[in-house]
Amino acid sequence: MLGSMFVGLLVGFLAGTLTNRGERMGCFGKMFLGWIGAFIGHLLFGTWGPIIAGTAIIPAVLGSMIVLAIFWRRGS
Template sequence: MWGLLISILMAVLIGTIGDALVKSSMPGGLLGSMIAGFAGGWLGSILFGSWGPVIGGFAVIPAIVGAALFVFLLGLLSQALRKSV
């Protein structure tokens, strides 16, 4: 139970930091930040491995970089979709 709560809190924190690093806004507020945190943790671990401190199942530094990359790519996709309509 505590592990799940810590994982969710870390995902929100990582997603919020990743959103702050990229000057675009992640839609969805807290839920969007949580999704960006989980996606960033997954993407960061694939691209950079799992080095640095691990909290709640997240390698923190690669997860933050992965979340920033995820938010950036989502912003690019959003802009492209808005221009095509």
């Protein structure tokens, strides 16, 4: 549980930094973004790249970037 929380926070932070969106989401928002992004990324891109706590990081970040691009506006 703690590992998935850390990975979700890491993935959400990376996606927010790369897309320049979701600046005011907070830690829990970025953690949930990472979890949702990991789910979407796994469905779309499979599991490849480095794996931490059972989560493939690159597809998870790509999935989180897609979620951010669709649902969050810049500066919100």
